[in-house]
Amino acid sequence: MGNLAERLDPDGGGRVNADVSLQGVRPAQVSPAPCVLSVKGICKTYPGVQALQNVDLDLHAGEVHAIMGENGAGKSSLIKAIVGAITCDSGEIRVDGTPVSINTPADAQTLGIAAIHQELSLVPHLSIAQNVFLGREPMTGVPFMVDHRKMADDAAAILHDIGLDCDVGAKADSLKVAHQQVVEIAKALSQNARVLILDEPTASLSDREADALFAMIDRLRAKGTAIVYISHRMNEIGRLADRITVLRDGKRVLSATPSEISTDEIIVAMVGRPVAQPSKEGRADRPVGDAVLELEDVWTGTGLAGITMSIRAGEIVGLAGLVGSGRTEVARAIFGVDPVLAGRIDWMGAPLTGDTPERVKSGIALVPEDRKEQGLCLEQTISQNLLHASFWKVFPKRLFRPSRARSISRDSIAKLRVATPHGEKRVGLLSGGNQQKTVIGKWLNADARLFIFDEPTRGIDIGAKAEIVDLMIALVERGNSVLMISSELPELVGCCDRVYVLREGEVAGELADADLTEDAILRLAMHHD
Amino acid sequence: MTELVAKPPASIGTRLLNMPGAAFITIALVPLFAFSNDAFLGASNLTNIMVQTSILLMVAVPMTYVILTEGLDISMGAVVSLCGVAMALYLADGGGLFVAILIACAVGAAFGAFNGVCVAYFQMPSFVVTLGTMGVAHGLALILTNASIVTGLGDQILALQTGSLAAIPYTVLIAISLYALAHLILYHTRFGTYVFAIGGNRHGLELAGIPVNLWHTGVYVFAGLYAGIAATLLTTRTFSAHPTVAIGMEFDAIAAVILGGTSFDRGKGWLFGTVLGVIAIGVLRNGLNLMAVSSSVQAVAIGLLVIGTLLLDKLRANGWRLT
Numbered sequence: 001m002g003n004l005a006e007r008l009d010p011d012g013g014g015r016v017n018a019d020v021s022l023q024g025v026r027p028a029q030v031s032p033a034p035c036v037l038s039v040k041g042i043c044k045t046y047p048g049v050q051a052l053q054n055v056d057l058d059l060h061a062g063e064v065h066a067i068m069g070e071n072g073a074g075k076s077s078l079i080k081a082i083v084g085a086i087t088c089d090s091g092e093i094r095v096d097g098t099p100v101s102i103n104t105p106a107d108a109q110t111l112g113i114a115a116i117h118q119e120l121s122l123v124p125h126l127s128i129a130q131n132v133f134l135g136r137e138p139m140t141g142v143p144f145m146v147d148h149r150k151m152a153d154d155a156a157a158i159l160h161d162i163g164l165d166c167d168v169g170a171k172a173d174s175l176k177v178a179h180q181q182v183v184e185i186a187k188a189l190s191q192n193a194r195v196l197i198l199d200e201p202t203a204s205l206s207d208r209e210a211d212a213l214f215a216m217i218d219r220l221r222a223k224g225t226a227i228v229y230i231s232h233r234m235n236e237i238g239r240l241a242d243r244i245t246v247l248r249d250g251k252r253v254l255s256a257t258p259s260e261i262s263t264d265e266i267i268v269a270m271v272g273r274p275v276a277q278p279s280k281e282g283r284a285d286r287p288v289g290d291a292v293l294e295l296e297d298v299w300t301g302t303g304l305a306g307i308t309m310s311i312r313a314g315e316i317v318g319l320a321g322l323v324g325s326g327r328t329e330v331a332r333a334i335f336g337v338d339p340v341l342a343g344r345i346d347w348m349g350a351p352l353t354g355d356t357p358e359r360v361k362s363g364i365a366l367v368p369e370d371r372k373e374q375g376l377c378l379e380q381t382i383s384q385n386l387l388h389a390s391f392w393k394v395f396p397k398r399l400f401r402p403s404r405a406r407s408i409s410r411d412s413i414a415k416l417r418v419a420t421p422h423g424e425k426r427v428g429l430l431s432g433g434n435q436q437k438t439v440i441g442k443w444l445n446a447d448a449r450l451f452i453f454d455e456p457t458r459g460i461d462i463g464a465k466a467e468i469v470d471l472m473i474a475l476v477e478r479g480n481s482v483l484m485i486s487s488e489l490p491e492l493v494g495c496c497d498r499v500y501v502l503r504e505g506e507v508a509g510e511l512a513d514a515d516l517t518e519d520a521i522l523r524l525a526m527h528h529d
Numbered sequence: 530m531t532e533l534v535a536k537p538p539a540s541i542g543t544r545l546l547n548m549p550g551a552a553f554i555t556i557a558l559v560p561l562f563a564f565s566n567d568a569f570l571g572a573s574n575l576t577n578i579m580v581q582t583s584i585l586l587m588v589a590v591p592m593t594y595v596i597l598t599e600g601l602d603i604s605m606g607a608v609v610s611l612c613g614v615a616m617a618l619y620l621a622d623g624g625g626l627f628v629a630i631l632i633a634c635a636v637g638a639a640f641g642a643f644n645g646v647c648v649a650y651f652q653m654p655s656f657v658v659t660l661g662t663m664g665v666a667h668g669l670a671l672i673l674t675n676a677s678i679v680t681g682l683g684d685q686i687l688a689l690q691t692g693s694l695a696a697i698p699y700t701v702l703i704a705i706s707l708y709a710l711a712h713l714i715l716y717h718t719r720f721g722t723y724v725f726a727i728g729g730n731r732h733g734l735e736l737a738g739i740p741v742n743l744w745h746t747g748v749y750v751f752a753g754l755y756a757g758i759a760a761t762l763l764t765t766r767t768f769s770a771h772p773t774v775a776i777g778m779e780f781d782a783i784a785a786v787i788l789g790g791t792s793f794d795r796g797k798g799w800l801f802g803t804v805l806g807v808i809a810i811g812v813l814r815n816g817l818n819l820m821a822v823s824s825s826v827q828a829v830a831i832g833l834l835v836i837g838t839l840l841l842d843k844l845r846a847n848g849w850r851l852t
Contacts, residue, residue: 085736106738121733123726125797130722135737137719144718 035097036061036226037082037113037195042091044077044250051077052088053250059195059226064217066229066241069270074250075230076118079197082228083115084108114193116184118200124173129155131172132186158186162216178209185216196220197228202236214239234263246270270463288497289313292481293334293352293450297343302329305505306343311450316472316482318492320521321502327485328369330502331452334483335359335366347450360389365443367436369454369485375439378428382420383409385427385438389446412441416471433464440471451475453484457491469495489518501525549790549802550838551809558809562816569819576698580766582811583704586804587759588775588782589789590711591752593803596786597796598727598745600648600655602752604640605782607666609775612636612760614670617679617770626685633764634757640666641753645746663779670772679770690765700762707758708804714751715800724748728796780828784835785810792842 039057043050052074059065069075080086082093084102092099095111102108108115122131129148130137132155140147155168164182172180181201188196198217202210217227217240229240237244238258246254246269254261254269291310298307304326311317319327332338334345336356345352347362354362368374376385386409387394394408395401409423416437420430427438436456443451453472457465472482472495486492492499498512501524509524511517562569588605595602612633619629640662647658692699715721723744726734734741759778764770789806791798810831817827 083736104738105736109738115736117736121730121736123729123733124795125729126722126725130725134722134726134734135739137722144714144720146717146719146722148717 034061035059036095038094038097039078039082040092040094042078042081042093043089044081044086045089051250052081052091055091055247055250055252057245057252059228060243061194061224061226062221063242064221064227064229064240066231066237066244067247068231068237068244068266069247073247073270075247076199077250078247079115079117079199079228079230082108082195082197083113109191112192112194113197114188114191114195115197116181116188116199116201120177120180120184121187122172122180122183125171127152127169128159128166128172128175128183129168131183132158132168132190134187136191154190155186158190159183162186162189163212181209181213185213189220193225195226195228197230199230201229202231202233210236234266237266238263288315289479292348293483294346295330295334295343296346298330298333298340298345299342300329300333300338300340302326302332302338303505304329304333307333307502307505307507308343309500309507309510311481311483313449313479313481314476315497316476316484316495318496318499319483319485319502320487320489320492320499321508321525324504325502325525326505327502328454329505331366331454331483331485334450334452335364360446360448361392363447363449365389365446365448365451367439367443367451367453367456369458371432371435371439372428375442376427376435378426380427381424382413382418382427382430382438383423386412386423386441386445389442389448393446408445412445415444416441417467431464432460433467436460436464436468437471440468440475448480450481450483453482453486455486456484457486457488465491489521492521493518549788549805550834550841551785551788551790551802551805554788554809554834554838555805555812558812558816562812562819566816566819569816574815574819578811578815579701580698581815582807583701584759584762584766585778585781585785585811586704586708586807587755587762588778589785589803589807590708590800591748591755592779592782593786593789593791593798593800594711594715594724594748595655595752596728596783596791596793597724597798598748599793599796600748601783602644602659602749603656603779603783604644604659604661604663604666605752605756606775606778606780607663607670608637608640608753608756609760609763609778610770610772611640611666611670611673612757613764613770613774614673614679614772616760617682617764618673620682620686621679623683626689630757630761633760634754637753637755637757637760638750639753641750641756642746644753645749648749649742649745667773667776674770674772676772680768682764682768682770686765686768690768700765703758703762707755708800711755712800720744720747725796730795777828781810781814781831784831787835788838790842 035058037057037059039055042052042055044052055074055078057065057067057078067075067078077086081088081091082102084104084107087103093102094100095113100107100111102111102113123134126134129152133151138147138150138154139145152168159166159168159182162182162185164179164186166175166179172183175183185201201213214236217229221227221242229237231237241258243255243257244261244266245252246266248270254266289312291312294310295307298304307326307330309317309330319330321327329338333340334352336352336354336359347359347364352359352362372378377388383405387405391398391400394404406423412418413420413423418430418434418437418441420434427435430438440451451472456468456472460468469491472484476482484492484496493516496516498510499516499521500510501508501521503525509520511520511524568574588609592602592605615636616629616633619632620626644655644658644662647653648655689699694702715724723734723739723741726739727741727745727748731741731745759775763775767774785806786798786803787806788809789799789802789804791802813830813834814827817830
C-alpha cells in the first residue's frame with residue numbers, strides 16, 4: 001500500500017498500471033465448475049447481535065469469489081464459520097455435496113480448507129520453514145523427532161513456486177510484512193488446500209507486491225483452487241473476482257458476476273444507501289481566516305529539508321506525497337515529537353516551542369494513522385478515552401468527578417454520532433469508523449484548534465469514511481484548521497482547500513482551486529527534474 | 530524499500546556485542562574472583578560450582594520453557610522443596626531410591642498440571658496461579674515435616690552423592706544429560722516448536738488446528754518433572770531435606786534465564802543462553818561466598834544484575850540510545 005498511483009481513478013474502477021475496469025475483465029464463466037463448498041442458511045447469534053442470518057454461499061473450483069461488506073457486515077463471522085473458528089447455531093456446510101461438520105480449525109484443514117487471516121498467524125521467532133509447516137511437521141523415523149531437513153526443502157520448494165526465494169532457516173520476523181504474507185500463503189498451499197480464503201490480504205502490501213499476489217491467485221485459480229477473497233478495495237475486486245457476494249448486517253444482499261453489476265450498485269448494496277463522493281461544490285466560499293500555523297524552512301533529523309507552508313483558520317490543507325516523502329515527519333515536527341534542527345514553526349503568531357504536552361494544551365491535536373496503537377486505549381471505555389487528552393481542562397482541580405465525565409462523554413457521543421448504546425463500552429469493540437470518531441472526540445474535548453489527521457480513513461468502510469469527511473468539514477466550519485495526510489487522491493482533491501505535495505523532504509508544489517487535481521498531485525509527487 | 534528478503538548474517542563484532550548479558554558477567558567476574566581468592570580456581574571449588582549450577586540448571590531449563598510461552602512459574606522453588614521433603618520422608622522410612630525419585634517427580638508433575646490447567650484452560654495469569662501454588666507447596670512442606678529437617682536418608686543416596694565418572698560427579702552428569710534432553714525436545718520435537726509458538730502467536734497456533742491448551746499445560750508439567758529432578762539432586766547434595774531449602778530458587782532461575790538472553794517478548798530466546806546464565810549466577814554466588822559476602826547482599830547484586838541486563842538489552846535494541 002502507499003503508492004499514490006494505486007488510486008488514480010475516483011470511482012475506484014481500476015489500477016493505473018493494470019488499466020482494468022470492473023466490467024469486462026474476463027467473460028463470466030459459461031459453464032459453472034463443480035461446487036466445492038456450499039454454505040446453506042447459516043445463522044450465528046452473539047449476545048445482542050445477529051452476526052449471520054441465513055447466509056448462503058457457493059464456491060466453485062477455479063473461481064475467485066469476492067465477499068464484500070462494511071465492517072461488521074458479517075464477513076469475518078462467515079469465514080470463521082467455514083474454518084471452524086466458531087460454531088454456527090444452524091445451517092449446513094457441504095463439501096463436494098456431502099454435509100460436513102466443521103467444529104475446529106483442524107476439521108477444516110482435513111477437508112482442505114485453508115485461510116489466511118487478517119492478522120498474521122506467524123510465530124516471529126520460529127524459522128520460516130517451521131512456520132510453513134506449523135502443526136503439520138514432517139517427522140523422521142526416530143520417535144518424536146521433527147525432520148528439519150525435509151521441512152526446509154519442502155518449504156523452500158513451495159516458496160520458490162510462489163516467487164519467494166529466501167533462507168527458510170531465517171526467523172519469520174526477519175521478513176518484511178509483505179513477505180510474511182507470502183509465507184502465510186505458502187502455509188495454506190502446503191496443505192494442498194482446495195478452498196483458500198484470503199481476508200484483506202493486500203492491507204499491508206505495496207502495489208508491486210499486491211500485483212505479485214494477484215499473479216499467484218491467478219495461477220491457483222488456473223489450478224482449480226476455489227478462492228474466497230475479502231477486500232475493501234474495489235479495483236482489486238475488479239481485477240480478480242469471478243463472482244461477488246455482498247453482505248450487509250449479517251445477511252446476503254447481493255450475489256452476481258462482475259459483468260452483471262456496476263461499482264455503484266455494489267456500493268449501494270454494501271451501504272444500503274447511495275454515498276456521495278466528497279465534492280467541493282457548495283462549500284467553496286467557506287470563510288478563511290488568518291494563518292494559524294506557519295512553517296518556515298524547517299529541517300529535522302528525520303529527513304525534512306526546508307519545509308515552508310502555512311495553514312489558515314477554517315481551512316483543510318492536504319499533505320500528499322509518496323511513502324517516505326516526509327508527510328508523517330511534518331506532523332511529528334509540528335506535534336513536537338521530532339526536534340526541529342533549523343527553521344521555525346509559528347503557532348498563532350508566536351514561535352511554537354515546548355514539548356508535546358504543552359503543544360496539546362495550546363490546541364494542536366494529532367489523529368494518528370495507527371489509531372489502535374497510538375490513538376486509543378482499546379481496553380478502556382469510550383468515556384475514558386474521550387477524556388484522555390483533557391483531564392487538565394475538565395478537572396482543573398485534578399480530582400476525577402464521575403458525573404462530569406459521564407456528561408461530557410454523553411455529549412461527545414451524541415455530537416459525533418458514535419454508534420454505541422452507552423459510553424461504558426470498550427473502545428476495542430467499536431468498528432474502525434467509530435473508533436476514529438472517538439479519537440476526534442478526545443481532541444474536541446481538549447479544545448484543539450488544529451487537527452492533524454494522518455491517513456484518517458484507512459481501514460474504515462465506505463459509509464464511515466463519508467462521515468469522517470463530514471466531521472472534518474464540520475471542524476473547519478467552526479473555525480478550526482485541519483491538516484490532512486492522505487494517500488487517497490480522490491479524498492485529497494475532494495476535501496482540501498489546498499494541497500502541499502512533498503517529495504524527498506521538500507515541498508514539491510502547492511495546489512489549489514482548479515489546479516488541484518489528482519493528476520497534478522501525482523505528477524508533483526513522482527516528478528524529478 | 531530494499532529487496533532483501535532476510536537480514537544478512539551479522540558480523541563477528543556485532544555477534545560478540547549481541548552475546549547475552551550472562552556471558553559478559555562471567556567473563557568479568559572470573560578474573561576478579563580468581564585474583565581476590567586463591568581458592569576460587571581450586572579443583573574442589575570448581576567442582577562445587579558445577580554441582581551448585583547443576584541443581585539451578587534443573588530449575589532454570591524448564592523456567593526457560595515457561596518464559597518462552599510468555600508465562601512465569603514462581604512456584605518452582607517451593608515445589609522443589611516439597612518434592613525433596615516427599616522423597617526424603619519416603620527414604621527415611623526405608624523406601625528405595627528409584628521410587629523416591631518417582632515420588633518427587635510425581636509431586637512436581639501434579640503441581641505442574643494444576644498450574645498448567647489454570648493457565649491454559651482457564652486463562653488465568655501464570656504469575657498469580659503460581660503465586661498461589663507457591664503458598665500451597667510451601668505450606669504442605671512445612672506441615673509434612675512439622676517445620677523441621679528430615680534426615681537419616683540411608684546409604685543409597687550417599688552413593689549418588691559421592692559417585693563420579695572421570696572425576697565428574699553424578700549430579701553434574703545427570704544435569705548435563707537432562708539439559709541435552711530438554712534441548713532435543715525444544716529444538717527437534719513438535720512440543721518444542723509449540724513452546725515457541727505459544728509465546729509467539731498462540732492464536733496462530735490455534736488456527737493451525739493444534740490442541741494448544743493441552744500443549745500449554747504440558748509446559749508446566751514438564752517444569753514440575755524437572756522440579757522433581759532438581760529436588761533429587763538437592764536432597765542428594767545436602768543428604769537431608771528441609772521444607773524451605775529451595776525457597777527463592779525460582780528467583781535465581783528466572784534471573785539466569787533473563788541473563789541468558791531469553792525474553793518475555795513473543796517467544797524469543799534460546800536454551801543454551803540459560804546455561805550461560807546459570808553459570809554466571811553460580812560464579813557470582815560462589816565468588817561472593819568465598820569473599821564472605823552475605824547471601825542477602827548477593828540477592829541485591831543479582832537483582833541489580835537482572836535489571837542491568839534488561840537495560841543493556843534495551844540499549845542494544847535502540848542502537849545505544851536510552852529512548
